[in-house]
Amino acid sequence: MTETAEQDLRIQVRGLAKSFGDAHVLRGIDFDSPRGSSTVLLGPSGSGKTTLLRSLNALETPERGVVRIDEVEVDFAALPTGKAGRRESGRLRAQSGMVFQTHNLFPHRTVLENIIEGPVIAQQRPKEEAVAEAKVLLDQVGLGDRADAYPYQLSGGQQQRVGIARALALKPRVVLFDEPTSALDPELVGEVLAVIKDLAADGWTMVIVTHEIRFAGQVADQVLFLDGGVIVEQGPPSQVIEHPQEERTQRFLKRILDPG
Template sequence: MTDTSRPLVAVTGLTKAFGDNHVLRGVDFAASSGTTTAVLGPSGSGKTTLLRALNVLETPDAGLVRIGDVEIDFATLPAGKKARAETSRLRAQSGMVFQSHNLFPHKTVLENVIEGPVQVQKRPVDEAVADARQLLEQVGLSEKADQHPFELSGGQQQRVGIARALALRPEVVLFDEPTSALDPELVGEVLAVIKDLASQGWTTVIVTHEIRFAEQVADQVLFIDGGVVVEHGTSAQVIGDPSEERTRQFLRRILDIG
């Protein structure tokens, strides 16, 4: 059972380099159950690598990641089969929503949503289908269950991706720039679903350039630049009244563009 007296997500001293490019340089942060964490920063700052490290899509060089009761110290992670088992346990704690929808084109919407629960978690098909239909209703797509991805708009495909992540019943949902690939008029429908999840008490970590959205929904905001957390606090602090000049510079640029 998860200890509710400590943060659900804890990251300590996380580092990652690709050759000579040090993308993460000792990142620390924690997130309590039921909270929304927004990660802001310029392109190439390390924010997506941080998110992928939480899901072990990128293996950190060092540092500790804990989600729920599953913890890995990457500096001492053994090689081989044991490492794969440990990383699989950590990956199972989170659901990932990518920039691109990454849906199986030959499968229906319903089949896409039940794929993980049935094939990976080995849950009964009837149970997975019932859950999937409920989740599709939650994201406003119950009538699209039997359609294929090519029949949907980009926003609808992204909402299927959200339902697919939730179907795994994760401890935390990770969003990597979930609106960046969408036409501007479709952004709102995806953000509305994410806002609804936050209000329901899902624990979420969101990498986004949607500053005003982050200001509305985030319990805490991390501003990352050069692989380090430059500023960390509530949305009112980091977005409304940042203390660091680098944060102020970034927000002025993004908000002026917006």
């Protein structure tokens, strides 16, 4: 790889391995995500998608493997114990914003208060600056008029859009989505997916776990199909989704797209 090509990479993963007891969930994962690209992780339940996503920001700690986001690199096999290890993991975690399956908003705080919590408390940024930026983000996700609302006053789709704004408020290098529509009623899925498409168009670097195959085809620059803790097939959606080469990928997509 040339130096220029390496500088264009935002995420590099090499040899990532993770077990839970006797279950080998990740078995040596390698992939790159260029700056400004969207990577979608597909695969059946238990294939390792969420564990891989959570390993990218050290919410899970692999036994071995290297994750690099821009200039921050963690070699998990050499991760120190105690405070030093937590500090190193924290540096990696600070590079990304995470959007979970459920929005996890503070119920006793307004939408605006939820969004500024991280920038003000965790990042020690001035409150006035955080508020101004939060209002811009709320406009971006289509909720500019809901800053003073409480979570119970919002639909599930609106709460998830607040969750996206909250992740972006941390000014991450990478945004990670863990099945962001799986907990939503079907009629609310589209509004969340539309926001993610807009982020892709704006050049955010994203890694997305989803079962929304058609959405994946629209938003992804590359698709990784995982099964049994390994990447079975990877490439652009025109290959992996429209013309999969591996029989396991073909069976998975047929089951999802043509369940009858």
